[in-house]
Amino acid sequence: xxxxxxxxxxxxxxxxxxxxxxxxxxxxxxxxxxxxxxxxxxxxxxxxxxxxxxxxxxxxxxxxxxxxxxxxxxxxxxxxxxxxxxxxxxxxxxxxxxxxxxxxxxxxxxxxxxxxxxxxxxxxxxxxxxxxxxx
Numbered sequence: 001x002x003x004x005x006x007x008x009x010x011x012x013x014x015x016x017x018x019x020x021x022x023x024x025x026x027x028x029x030x031x032x033x034x035x036x037x038x039x040x041x042x043x044x045x046x047x048x049x050x051x052x053x054x055x056x057x058x059x060x061x062x063x064x065x066x067x068x069x070x071x072x073x074x075x076x077x078x079x080x081x082x083x084x085x086x087x088x089x090x091x092x093x094x095x096x097x098x099x100x101x102x103x104x105x106x107x108x109x110x111x112x113x114x115x116x117x118x119x120x121x122x123x124x125x126x127x128x129x130x131x132x133x134x135x
Contacts, residue, residue, distance in 0.1 A: 059129035062110065063088065063102040073124045080115050087113045106130060 060069050062084055070081035091103035103109070107125040110116050 059127055061129050061131050062104050063130070073127055075120045075123050080113070080120070083113050083115050084110070102130070104130065 060073065062070065065084075067078070067081040067085055070076055070084055071078050076084075088103040091101075107121050107128050107130075110121050110124075111118065
C-alpha cells in the first residue's frame, strides 16, 4: 500500500510546488509593477510644460534646425516650428542660389514668422544661436 501512495503523493507534491512557485512569481511581478507605477506617479520631475533648456551647448540655430528641434524651445510647438521651417524655405527661394543668405540673422527676424510675437521671441532668444551669419 505504501508503494501505491508514494507516487501519488510525489506527483501531488510536485504540482503543489509548481503552484507555489507560480504564485510567488506572479506576486513578485505584480509588486515590481506597482513599484514602477508608483515611482512614475510620484516622480519629482513632473513638468506642466516642457522643461527649459539650460545648457548653452544646446542652443539651436533656427537656420539649420529640424522641426523637432525647434519644437523643444519654450512656447514653440509643432505648428510654430513648421511655420519657422516654411518661412525659412520661402526666404531661400527669394535669395541668390549661388550665395544664399540665412533666413534669420538674429532673433528679432523671427517676428516675420506667422504666430511668433515679441513675447515668444524674448522667451526663446537665450536658446538660439546664429552661426556663420553675416550681419
